[in-house]
Every structure is written in structure tokens, then in C-alpha cells.
Amino acid sequence: MDLSLLFFVKILVAVLAIIALMVANAVVMVYVERKAAGFIQRRPGPYEVGPWGTLQAIVDAMKLLGKQIFVPANVDYVLFFLAPVLAFFPVLLLFLPIPFGPYLTSWETPDGIILILAFAGFGVLSNLLAGWASNNKYGVLGAARAVSQSIAYEIPLILALLAVVYQAGTLDLSVIVEKQGSWPWGWNIVCQPLAFFIYLVCLVAETNRAPFDLPEAESELTAGFHTEYSGMGFALFFLSEYANMLLVSFVCAVFFLGGYKGPILDGFWWTFIKAYLIMFFIVWIRWTFPRVRFDQLLNINWKWLLPLGLLNLWITAIVIKVVG
Amino acid sequence: MPSFNFVNPVDFLNMADSPGTYAGDFYTLNFEKNATPGNVILNLGPQHPSTHGVLRVLVELYGEYVLRSEPVLGYLHRMQEKMGEVKTPYQFLPNMGRVDYLNPISWNWAFAGAVERLAGLEPPERAEYLRVISSELNRISSHLLWWGAFVMDLGGVTPILYAFEEREKINDILQIVTGSRLTYNYFRFGGVGADADSRFFQLVEEFIPYMRERLKMYTGLVTDNVIFRRRLEGIGPMDEDLCRRYGATGPILRAAGVMCDARRLSPYGIYDRFDYDIPVGPSNDCFGRYLVRLEEIRESLRILEQAVKSVPEGPVIVAKAPKPTYKLPAGETYFAVEGARGQVACHIISDGGKTPYRVKLRAPGFSNLSLFAEAAKGVILADAIAILGSLDLVIPEVDR
Numbered sequence: 001m002d003l004s005l006l007f008f009v010k011i012l013v014a015v016l017a018i019i020a021l022m023v024a025n026a027v028v029m030v031y032v033e034r035k036a037a038g039f040i041q042r043r044p045g046p047y048e049v050g051p052w053g054t055l056q057a058i059v060d061a062m063k064l065l066g067k068q069i070f071v072p073a074n075v076d077y078v079l080f081f082l083a084p085v086l087a088f089f090p091v092l093l094l095f096l097p098i099p100f101g102p103y104l105t106s107w108e109t110p111d112g113i114i115l116i117l118a119f120a121g122f123g124v125l126s127n128l129l130a131g132w133a134s135n136n137k138y139g140v141l142g143a144a145r146a147v148s149q150s151i152a153y154e155i156p157l158i159l160a161l162l163a164v165v166y167q168a169g170t171l172d173l174s175v176i177v178e179k180q181g182s183w184p185w186g187w188n189i190v191c192q193p194l195a196f197f198i199y200l201v202c203l204v205a206e207t208n209r210a211p212f213d214l215p216e217a218e219s220e221l222t223a224g225f226h227t228e229y230s231g232m233g234f235a236l237f238f239l240s241e242y243a244n245m246l247l248v249s250f251v252c253a254v255f256f257l258g259g260y261k262g263p264i265l266d267g268f269w270w271t272f273i274k275a276y277l278i279m280f281f282i283v284w285i286r287w288t289f290p291r292v293r294f295d296q297l298l299n300i301n302w303k304w305l306l307p308l309g310l311l312n313l314w315i316t317a318i319v320i321k322v323v324g
Numbered sequence: 325m326p327s328f329n330f331v332n333p334v335d336f337l338n339m340a341d342s343p344g345t346y347a348g349d350f351y352t353l354n355f356e357k358n359a360t361p362g363n364v365i366l367n368l369g370p371q372h373p374s375t376h377g378v379l380r381v382l383v384e385l386y387g388e389y390v391l392r393s394e395p396v397l398g399y400l401h402r403m404q405e406k407m408g409e410v411k412t413p414y415q416f417l418p419n420m421g422r423v424d425y426l427n428p429i430s431w432n433w434a435f436a437g438a439v440e441r442l443a444g445l446e447p448p449e450r451a452e453y454l455r456v457i458s459s460e461l462n463r464i465s466s467h468l469l470w471w472g473a474f475v476m477d478l479g480g481v482t483p484i485l486y487a488f489e490e491r492e493k494i495n496d497i498l499q500i501v502t503g504s505r506l507t508y509n510y511f512r513f514g515g516v517g518a519d520a521d522s523r524f525f526q527l528v529e530e531f532i533p534y535m536r537e538r539l540k541m542y543t544g545l546v547t548d549n550v551i552f553r554r555r556l557e558g559i560g561p562m563d564e565d566l567c568r569r570y571g572a573t574g575p576i577l578r579a580a581g582v583m584c585d586a587r588r589l590s591p592y593g594i595y596d597r598f599d600y601d602i603p604v605g606p607s608n609d610c611f612g613r614y615l616v617r618l619e620e621i622r623e624s625l626r627i628l629e630q631a632v633k634s635v636p637e638g639p640v641i642v643a644k645a646p647k648p649t650y651k652l653p654a655g656e657t658y659f660a661v662e663g664a665r666g667q668v669a670c671h672i673i674s675d676g677g678k679t680p681y682r683v684k685l686r687a688p689g690f691s692n693l694s695l696f697a698e699a700a701k702g703v704i705l706a707d708a709i710a711i712l713g714s715l716d717l718v719i720p721e722v723d724r
Contacts, residue, residue, distance in 0.1 A: 037482075040482055041481075041482050041485040041486075042485060042486070042489065043485060137364055137366050138366075140364075141385075141388065141705075210479060211479065211551060213479070217479065217706070218373055218479075219373050219374040219476060219477045219478070219479060219709055220374070220705055220706050220709050222372060222373060287481065287482050288480075288482065289479075289480060289549065289551055290475060290478040290479045290480035290546075290549065290551050290552050290555060291478060291479025291480070291551075291555075291706075292551055292554070292555070293554075293555055293704060293706045293707065294388060294704065294706060295704065296554060296555075
């Protein structure tokens with residue numbers, strides 16, 4: 001690994017750019033989500049602040065900044081304030097190996113996906129700490145749900161990605177993109193449809209979005225693990241939720257949808273278009289489906305996704321052995 | 325079964341005099357005393373998204389399993405029955421719109437009907453038709469709101485906004501005759517408050533086919549959704565025996581397979597003139613109750629269709645309608661109507677004075693809620709919420 005000064009400057013610039021991307025993404029997605037929800041629910045959505053309500057998200061962020069940070073009695077102070085920070089910072093690292101464009105990778109490492117999967121586990125730690133530290137029964141229930149859900153769904157998620165890794169023969173994200181080629185029929189979604197489907201389900205579950213939003217199930221646990229968070233604590237959870245959504249969408253675009261490659265004009269715009277299509281899909285199903293029950297959620301994982309993932313991996317391995 | 329320890333109310337008051345020796349209120353203390361050590365006692369409510377108001381349910385949780393639960397009532401108690409005793413019937417009539425704000429017409433009818441029976445009044449024909457039309461419209465709007473709120477309890481937030489679209493149409497229609505959009509005060513002793521114009525009937529006629537189309541959409545959007553069905557089928561069975569023991573009525577009892585409907589069993593008004601079915605549920609679980617309610621909307625539409633066609637001309641209130649100073653004759657009567665949630669009834673005892681001696685309001689929600697503790701024993705927390713939602717509770721009506 002090249003540990004020169006230039007490398008550190010590059011990483012620093014990348015991290016700053018990623019923070020900007022995260023915040024911009026949250027602002028855009030809050031607006032898109034609310035407008036999409038409004039469209040699905042046959043109401044206008046935000047339209048008061050700014051033209052067509054475009055400034056709504058910014059005003060919301062200002063409101064959250066200005067809010068009192070309410071600390072309930074008997075909380076674990078250190079963990080209570082550590083949890084939102086822990087939710088936010090690992091996400092920065094996760095964006096480093098993503099190849100946004102042909103020459104736009106923050107950190108070109110040969111085993112990028114390992115880094116992403118390793119640090120993605122931090123998210124659940126912050127949920128656990130938040131639920132545990134806030135001295136709230138809803139919080140503890142939400143945290144317990146978050147842990148078992150995240151751990152369960154990480155396995156088929158990795159299995160789905162592993163099938164693609166087998167096929168490409170590398171852990172390097174840029175190489176995986178390059179191998180898929182420019183045309184949609186070369187992308188992994190065509191030759192790995194089952195893996196794509198498993199990944200899509202796990203992606204919703206991993207980001208705790210409806211219909212798998214069990215850790216914060218509003219009608220059951222009021223707000224789950226972040227019940228007691230207000231102001232910036234809540235904002236950080238919110239930000240990291242959208243950042244996580246963006247991350248899994250980028251990984252999906254890179255692994256299954258050809259990343260920055262497109263029929264014409266390769267470039268970062270293709271990555272962004274594909275990732276935001278996935279994001280829109282996540283938003284769409286959130287406003288369409290009711291929530292599953294917790295035992296059903298785990299059943300979907302252990303009884304369907306995990307065996308299917310193993311089967312898919314096994315078939316992929318055999319095909320590669322025979323053909324290649 | 326642990327022996328039931330009960331905190332003596334006197335002891336509780338003594339404890340309250342010396343702060344620091346107790347935690348929690350009377351109900352919590354009693355509930356905690358019978359809890360197994362190590363289990364979590366959770367207060368669902370009074371401020372909780374899925375208690376629809378200010379119901380508070382104490383639940384004892386083992387992990388996510390509800391071992392025991394107890395609804396705590398009274399957060400919205402407004403002494404409606406006492407008010408009935410200190411007000412003349414005429415003054416008390418507007419209160420009927422407030423007892424159950426989602427289904428006020430049934431309450432209007434229960435009280436007006438009881439007074440009419442006591443006073444020996446016979447409403448004119450046109451008023452009877454208007455009563456049926458407004459009552460059925462109100463039943464549909466109440467079921468629509470329940471439908472949306474129930475799906476919201478299960479995590480689907482979109483359908484409630486679809487349901488409100490239809491509800492809005494019903495509000496527009498009922499506004500023409502009642503003048504209000506929520507707490508209708510439409511009935512008078514011996515008739516109804518206002519006559520309907522041609523626009524009213526036209527809107528009702530337009531509403532019927534529209535609502536039928538929407539019901540088809542509901543089936544496609546929600547009823548056939550696989551997640552939704554998996555959440556409801558087999559959850560919270562309430563058999564006939566359980567319903568009988570707690571006095572549950574309405575869609576809950578009908579889903580349990582009992583054809584119990586005041587419109588059919590003790591016909592009031594002109595309900596015996598219409599051709600309609602009483603839906604009796606295919607199953608006694610949450611999904612059965614859901615289907616019964618949707619089926620009831622269809623049957624209400626059938627009644628509306630027939631009623632709108634045959635409304636006669638004439639007055640809408642009897643010529644000698646009771647004045648505000650009207651004194652009830654001495655006597656006792658019980659008048660029950662079929663509300664959206666079950667049997668709505670009014671029991672009046674009058675000693676011939678200015679105000680009734682006693683007014684008892686039978687709220688179906690109160691009896692229906694009593695089932696909850698038994699039905700939600702041993703289920704997972706999310707199912708308990710589904711069961712609570714399937715009871716169709718309106719807390720102002722439960723507490724009165």
C-alpha cells in the first residue's frame with residue numbers, strides 16, 4: 001500500500017467530498033421521498049417552502065439543528081451521545097472503494113468489497129447502543145430487533161455478492177465494473193438474476209426500510225431505537241440511514257448494473273442514475289407495502305434467502321468450473 | 325395462575341402521601357404485583373401511535389411475547405351519562421354527536437329513538453328514509469376510516485389517504501343535511517333536523533357506483549396483498565363463546581359466525597323494507613373481521629341504492645315536535661340500533677321530571693375492548709397491535 005503524503009491528501013479530499021455527497025443526498029432524498037410519497041398517496045407533498053417545496057429539506061435540517069437535545073433521565077451519557085456519531089462516521093469509510101467513474105475512485109484497493117462489508121456491520125452497533133443507552137423499553141426492543149435483523153440479512157447479502165465475485169474472479173470493484181461491459185445484457189443482473197433479487201431484498205432489510213422497518217416500527221415501537229433522540233442526534237441517524245441507502249444502491253449499481261459503464265459516454269453519471277433508480281425503488285416500496293411481522297422477517301431470511309443464496313453460489317461455482 | 329394481589333386503594337393514597345415509596349399509578353402497581361420477575365412491563369399508550377387516541381394498555385412482555393395485558397380506560401371520560409341526567413333531553417341531544425365522533429348518526433338515532441319510544445312519537449315517512457340514508461352513509465365513512473387506520477397499524481401508511489378520499493365525499497354529502505362534517509347533530513325527536521334537497525340525493529346516487537369501484541381497488545391494493553394476509557390470517561381468533569362472555573357485538577360477533585344485527589333482529593325505523601344481507605364472517609380471526617367490515621360497506625351501498633330511489637315527499641318532522649322545554653313522561657325504555665362498531669343503545673329511565681332520572685349509554689367499543697386481554701394472550705407484540713386495531717376502537721366512545 002502506498003502510504004505517501006499524497007495518498008493521505010487524496011483520502012482527506014475524498015472524505016470531505018463524501019460528507020458533501022451524504023448531506024446533499026439526504027437533502028435531495030428527503031425531498032424526493034416526500035414528493036414520491038405525496039404522489040403515491042394522491043396529495044401534493046411539500047409545496048410551501050421555495051418553488052415546488054424544494055427548500056423543504058433544508059428548512060427541516062435547520063429546524064433539527066436548532067432543536068433542544070433532550071436527554072431523558074438515567075441514560076448512559078457516553079453511549080447515548082456516541083451512538084449517533086457511530087452511526088454516521090463508518091459510512092464515510094464505506095464510500096471510499098466505490099468506483100463512481102472510470103477515474104473517480106477514492107481508494108483503489110484490490111479488496112474493496114471486504115472493506116465495505118466489514119464496516120457495514122458498524123451500523124447495527126450504533127443501533128444497539130442507541131436503543132440500550134436511552135433507557136427506554138421501546139428502544140431496547142428496537143435495538144434487539146435491529147441486531148437480529150441485520151445479522152441475519154448480512155449472510156444472504158454476502159452470498160449474493162459472492163456469486164458475482166466468483167464470476168469476476170476479483171474483489172476489486174473497478175474490475176467487476178469493467179468486466180460487465182457497456183451493454184445491459186452483459187451486466188450481472190442478466191446472468192445473476194437470483195443473486196440480484198436476493199441482494200435487493202437484503203438491501204431493504206439492511207437499511208431498515210419498510211416493509212422491513214422492524215427496528216423502528218412506528219405503529220408498534222413508536223420509533224424503536226431512536227425513540228429518545230431529538231435534534232442533531234436524530235438528524236445523524238436520519239443522515240446515516242439515507243447514506244446507507246445510497247451506499248447499498250451504489251454497491252448494487254456496481255455489482256449488478258454495470259456501474260459507470262453505459263451504452264454511451266461512460267462516466268460517473270451512469271453510476272448515479274443507476275443508484276438513484278434503486279433508491280427510488282426503495283422509496284416506492286416503502287409507501288406501498290405493510291410491514292412484515294418479526295418472525296416472518298426472520299423466516300424469509302433463514303428459510304428462503306439463505307438456501308437460495310447458497311444454491312445460487314453453488315450453481316455459479318459449478319458453471320465457472322465447467323465453463324471457465 | 326398466580327394469586328391476584330390487589331393494592332388497597334387506601335394504602336395507595338397513604339403511599340401517595342409519602343413520596344419516594346412508590347412508583348407508578350394505581351393500575352401499574354397492581355399490574356406489576358402480578359408480574360413474573362424479569363419480564364418487561366410496557367405501557368402502550370396513552371400516547372402511542374396505534375392506540376388511536378388515549379387508550380392505555382399495560383402489557384407484560386417476555387421478549388416480544390405478550391403474556392398478559394390490561395387496558396386502562398378513562399383518559400377521555402367526559403361524564404356523558406351524568407350530563408344526560410342534568411340536562412333536558414333536548415339539551416342533551418347534541419352530546420350524542422360527541423360520544424362517538426366517527427359514527428354519530430347511530431348515537432343520534434339511539435337517543436332520539438329512545439325518547440320517541442317513551443314519548444310515543446312516530447317520525448314521518450320522509451324522515452325515516454333520511455335517517456336510513458344518513459345512518460348508512462355514516463356507517464360507510466366510519467368503516468372507511470377504520471380500514472385506513474387498521475392498515476396503518478400494520479405499517480401500510482398509504483391506504484388511509486385513499487380512504488379519506490371517499491370519506492371526504494361522504495362528509496360533503498352529510499354536510500348538506502347536517503351542517504357539520506364531524507359531530508353530526510341531525511336527528512330530532514320526531515324526525516330529522518333538515519330536509520334534503522335534490523343535490524343531496526344526486527350526490528348519494530353518484531357515490532354508490534363510485535364506492536363500488538373503489539372497493540374493487542381496495543381488494544387489489546390491500547386485501548390481496550400477501551404481506552397483509554400473512555399478518556392477519558389466523559391472528560387473534562375470537563370465537564362465539566368469548567364474544568358472548570364479554571358482550572361483544574357488531575362485526576366482531578358476526579365474524580365469529582353469529583348473525584347478530586339489530587337492523588335484522590329487532591328492526592327499528594324502516595330497515596325491514598330493504599333487501600340486504602347481514603355478512604357473517606368466514607373466519608373469526610383479524611382477517612375475518614376485516615372482510616366482514618368491507619362486506620358491510622357493500623351491503624350499506626345496497627340499502628342506500630334502494631332507499632334513495634323510494635324517498636317519499638312530505639314533512640321531515642312531526643307537526644307537534646317536542647319543544648326545548650319538553651318533559652319526558654315517566655317510564656323506562658331501551659332502544660338499540662346497529663352502529664358501525666356494534667350495538668349502540670340508550671337506556672332511559674324517566675320519573676317525569678325535567679331531566680331523565682338515568683341515562684345509560686351502551687357503547688359497543690367498551691365491550692369489544694374487554695375481549696382484548698384474553699385474545700392477546702401469548703401473541704407477539706405486532707399481533708397484539710393488529711388485534712387492537714381489528715376491534716375498531718374509538719376511545720371517546722369507550723370512555724364516554
